[in-house]
Every structure is written in C-alpha cells, then in structure tokens.
Amino acid sequence: MTTAHLAAEGFEAQLREELRRLGVGVRAEHSRLFVCDDAPSPSAWAANTWFDVEEIGIASIGDAAAKLRAMQRNWAMYAPVHARRATLIQERLPHVSAKPLVFPAEAPTAPLGSWTLLASDRLLCAARCASPFPNGEVAFVEDRDGPPSRAYLKLWEALTRLGARPGAGTRCLDLGATPGGWTWVLASLGAEVLAIDKAPLDPKVAAMPGVRWRGESAFALDPASVGPIDWLFSDIICYPARLLALVRRWMAEGRVRNFVCTIKFQGDTDHDTVAHFAAIPGGRLLHLHHNKHELTWALLR
Ligand SMILES: C[S@@+](CC[C@H](N)C(=O)[O-])C[C@H]1O[C@@H](n2cnc3c(N)ncnc32)[C@H](O)[C@@H]1O
Incomplete structure (x- = not known):
C-alpha cells in the first residue's frame, strides 16, 4: 500500500523526523511530498495525506486529464516541477471551487483527490485524501475589524477541521x-468565556x-x-513540556470536556513531547495551515 504525506510548507524536516520515529519508510521525496510504502499513519506535520497512491504513465496532456477524470471528479494539483504542463492538465479537469470559507462554515464534503507530475510522462495520484482542502490549505474570508490579532484564523481553522x-x-x-x-x-459564537x-x-x-478576564x-x-x-x-507561549503538564493536570481533575491547545516550539522542535501528546487516547495533532512553528492538539469527547 502506498501512502504519501505532503509536508506543511517549511516543515519538511519535522515530517521526515516524525515519519522516522513512527518507523514509516520513505521511498521517495518529491519536493514536499513524501511517498511511503507503509500503511497510513496519522501524521501531525502533513498538510495532507494521500491514500492508495497510484503511479500512472501518460501519453499526453489530454490522456492525463482523461485518466484522472475516469477515476473521479474533483482533483487538486500539486506541481513543484513541470508546473506549466501540470497547469494545462488541471485546466482540463472540472473546476474545483477554492472560494474562501465564511466562518462558521462546514468543511467541504465532496471527495477531493490529489495529483502531481513526477515526470512529463508520469503522474502520481490519489483519489482519496485526508484533507478536503487543496493541499491542505484552508482559506477564510477574513474579518479585519472585529478581532484584535490574526490568531483568530488559527482557531477558525481548528474548529472547522x-x-x-x-x-x-x-x-x-x-x-x-x-x-x-x-x-x-x-464570544462571537455565544459562548461564556473566562x-x-x-x-x-x-x-x-x-x-x-x-x-470575563482574570489577570x-x-x-x-x-x-x-x-x-x-x-x-x-x-x-500560551510556553515550552511544550510545560503545556503537557498543564493538560495532564486538567485532565486528571476531570472538569474539562474538550481541549484545543497550541503547542509552540522555540528553536528546535520538541519531538519527544509531541510524542507524549500523540499518545493521549482520543487526541488529534494537526499542523494547521495557519500554524507557524506550532502544532495544534485537540481532544474532543
Ligand atoms: C500568542 S499570545 C495569545 C494570542 C491569543 N490567542 C489571541 O488570539 O489573541 C500568547 C499569550 O500567552 C500569554 N502568556 C504567557 N505566559 C502566560 C501564563 N503563564 N499565563 C497566562 N498567559 C500567559 C501572553 O501574555 C500572551 O498574551
């Protein structure tokens, strides 16, 4: 079974290290796309994961588009090389709306495949992917008046995903x-916020x-x-281990149902602490499109 993880932009080293620690063998790196032989493992640093990846020979632009269309309707292009040829293929595929979301909105539900050109006559594609957004990139219609910082986009994305x-x-x-x-x-959603x-x-x-605010x-x-x-x-801006201790304390107290926390890294990525977060049953670790050198950990119950 072939799976491919698309590293979040600028976080290829983090994905490489995460896959190494998970014991996932990487067969090839195609720019940000890591092609793996093993069964899919959840990956925090992947912006998207491609399942059941296929490599297909193509005779022409029309042949490539026809082969993709025969598999399914909606496709997102990833084109780190042969970008012009890839664009000509994508133009022959049904248009996929990339309209920014108006929060609160549901994530799209239509299946979205991903494809890339490995060479001018070979493409790699997956009809089924983890993210409903092209290359995992989530865009919103921004609110330039209400929020006092751009951090709101991170929370919009986390709740949408x-x-x-x-x-x-x-x-x-x-x-x-x-x-x-x-x-x-x-507060805009009507919640009571401390x-x-x-x-x-x-x-x-x-x-x-x-x-309400407490200083x-x-x-x-x-x-x-x-x-x-x-x-x-x-x-909170703090070392990941300190956040982990805080989360464990609140979990042990048993008064919190759901958690959404940003794990922020200063300098090196603290993969050991990330592994502890990943081991919390029922939790999810995501690198949001709006995250910087951070991960978002969530536990919904
Ligand atoms: C990235 S900012 C948070 C931005 C915020 N989420 C927003 O949407 O505007 C990080 C905040 O963590 C706060 N912080 C750092 N150490 C803290 C602590 N020990 N207790 C509470 N807040 C802390 C800082 O004062 C800072 O306001």
Whole structure:
C-alpha cells in the first residue's frame, strides 16, 4: 500500500523526523511530498495525506486529464516541477471551487483527490485524501475589524477541521488569551468565556457579552476555582513540556470536556513531547495551515 504525506510548507524536516520515529519508510521525496510504502499513519506535520497512491504513465496532456477524470471528479494539483504542463492538465479537469470559507462554515464534503507530475510522462495520484482542502490549505474570508490579532484564523481553522465548535452558553476557558482573538471567536459564537492572561484583553473584546478576564498565570490557576468547563483553549507561549503538564493536570481533575491547545516550539522542535501528546487516547495533532512553528492538539469527547 502506498501512502504519501505532503509536508506543511517549511516543515519538511519535522515530517521526515516524525515519519522516522513512527518507523514509516520513505521511498521517495518529491519536493514536499513524501511517498511511503507503509500503511497510513496519522501524521501531525502533513498538510495532507494521500491514500492508495497510484503511479500512472501518460501519453499526453489530454490522456492525463482523461485518466484522472475516469477515476473521479474533483482533483487538486500539486506541481513543484513541470508546473506549466501540470497547469494545462488541471485546466482540463472540472473546476474545483477554492472560494474562501465564511466562518462558521462546514468543511467541504465532496471527495477531493490529489495529483502531481513526477515526470512529463508520469503522474502520481490519489483519489482519496485526508484533507478536503487543496493541499491542505484552508482559506477564510477574513474579518479585519472585529478581532484584535490574526490568531483568530488559527482557531477558525481548528474548529472547522475538527467539525465541532462551542455553542451558545457553553463554558470556555481561554488560557493565554490576550489580546483576545480566540476569546473574540468564542464570544462571537455565544459562548461564556473566562480569559486568563497576565496582560489585559483588548477593551473591545473585554466588553463583549459573556467575556470575563482574570489577570493571573494560567499555570497557577486552580481548576477548582473555575468549575466545570466545556472547552479549554490554550494559546500560551510556553515550552511544550510545560503545556503537557498543564493538560495532564486538567485532565486528571476531570472538569474539562474538550481541549484545543497550541503547542509552540522555540528553536528546535520538541519531538519527544509531541510524542507524549500523540499518545493521549482520543487526541488529534494537526499542523494547521495557519500554524507557524506550532502544532495544534485537540481532544474532543
Ligand atoms: C500568542 S499570545 C495569545 C494570542 C491569543 N490567542 C489571541 O488570539 O489573541 C500568547 C499569550 O500567552 C500569554 N502568556 C504567557 N505566559 C502566560 C501564563 N503563564 N499565563 C497566562 N498567559 C500567559 C501572553 O501574555 C500572551 O498574551
């Protein structure tokens, strides 16, 4: 079985190391696309994963398009080489709408395959992929007035990819909340938000209905002082091991249902701590299109 992982842009080294640690053999690297012989393993650093990958000989541009169309309707092109020829093939395939999403929106449900040209007469393709977005790239119609920082895009993407979001009246804890992009997202959804940060929130966010702020360290916060929580969010700037300890503490307390946390790396990627997050049963690790040198860990129950 051939699987291919498309590394998030700029994070090829992280994907290579992750696959090595998972014991996944990489047969070939085609720019950001890592072609593997093993069965698909969940990969955090992949922007997309291609399943049951096939290599096909093509006689012409028309032949390539016909062969892809015969397999299924919608295709996303990945063209690190032979870009002009690849574009001519893609133009003969049904148009795939790349319209930015208006949050809150559901992720597209139509199957989206991926293909690339290995050589002018050979293509690699997969009718089934992990991401419903072309090459895992999620775009939104941005809000340039409401949120005080661009971090809101990360949370929009996380909630869209997870297919779940806090509803009206749900109790959310936002750790490392300032200036308040995530709190703005949550309050806009009608949630009750307790924002924790030593620095104050942007006044416009602080004034939103349902928002409360406490000027404390998230690490010193006593779970008993906040009561039951439907969603715990963290975008705290801290070492991954410190975040892991915080998550374990809140999990052990048993007062939180869902978690969405950014694991931020300073300098080297802390693969050991990532492996501990990956081992938490039921959790998911994602590199969002809007993540920088970060991963997003989520546990929904
Ligand atoms: C990347 S910013 C968060 C951005 C925020 N999610 C938004 O959407 O605007 C990281 C925040 O973590 C906060 N932080 C760092 N250490 C903290 C701690 N011990 N307790 C609470 N917040 C902390 C910083 O003050 C900073 O506001």
